[in-house]
Amino acid sequence: MFKSLKKGFKKLERAEVGQFGNDVSTPRTRHLAMWHFHLFDHAFLRGLWTNLHEIAPGVWRSNQPSPRRIARYARMGIKTILSLRGDKDVSFNLLEQQACDAHGITLITTNKAAARGALAGKDYVALIDLLASLEKPFLIHCKSGADRAGLASALYLLHCEGATIKEAKKMLSWRFMHLKSTKTGILDHILRLYEQDVAARGPIPIRDWFEHDYDIRKARQFKTLRSFP
Structure with missing residues (x-):
């Protein structure tokens, strides 16, 4: 049935x-x-709950914004929006592009994000470079603002703001509706692998780690884990 x-x-x-x-x-x-x-696309659920949070001066994260919210973000001074939901011609992308054009906001979309899987190291390097290039004030979003936006926020803080791993890991928390005990916990697992390498070898810039040390096989072993620290 x-x-x-x-x-x-x-x-x-x-x-x-x-x-x-x-x-x-x-x-x-x-x-x-x-x-x-x-x-x-369940936008009716996002009418009141926006998951909007400023992670650093001029850098915001949220769930998928509606055209009305984009107008409000324009009044806040947002110049750039990064969508982690890909570039297909679907309703949310079409309406977002139309609203951004109307309010003078640059919309950038990328496929270099995943909520329930581990990407190749080069994809995370590309995402880090993209985040570093965005004109502020900018907004990062995925659908719910919990998982893909959470990891992107963590990567931004590590690479661009000099945050500690402990601070960056806060971007993946229940506060943003991220659940470590589901398949999206693979994102926490990736940061945990980075944390383990830093603890063993000393400081490693996150971009360098993804470029030279990240092991996608270890990242994808998350599905076999039984506990979540």
Whole structure:
């Protein structure tokens, strides 16, 4: 029964997407995209809960912003938004790009982020370099603002703000709705591997560690772990 309901929901979503495609330039297509955004991307749950937090002067993190929130962020002075959700032509990206264009905000999207898996070292290096290049004030977001945004925030603090590993690890906490005991705990495991190497060998810049020392095989062994320190 559950599979039938899921299949029916997916069919309904495809039908809804078919109504606006990759076009939100008319009142009708924008209205349809907003329906998709709220219903299928769960934006209605983010109406009051934004997960917005300033992690460093001029550097913010949050969940997926709506067009209305982007207008508010523009009034706050935000110049750049980094979306960790990829660049597909889907409702949330189309509406976000439209809102950013309307308010003079530069929107950058990247696929170099994952919530439930370990990426290659070069992908994390690319993300670190991208974070270091963003014009402030800027905002980092994923869907919920809990996992991908949490790791990106930790990497930014380590690379750009000289934060300690202990300080950076706070970006992955229940305060931001990040749960270490689920599959997203692999992000904590990656930082733990870095912490272990620093403890054994002395200070290692996080970018250098990903470039030369990070072992993706060890990172992906997280699924076999039984406990979470």
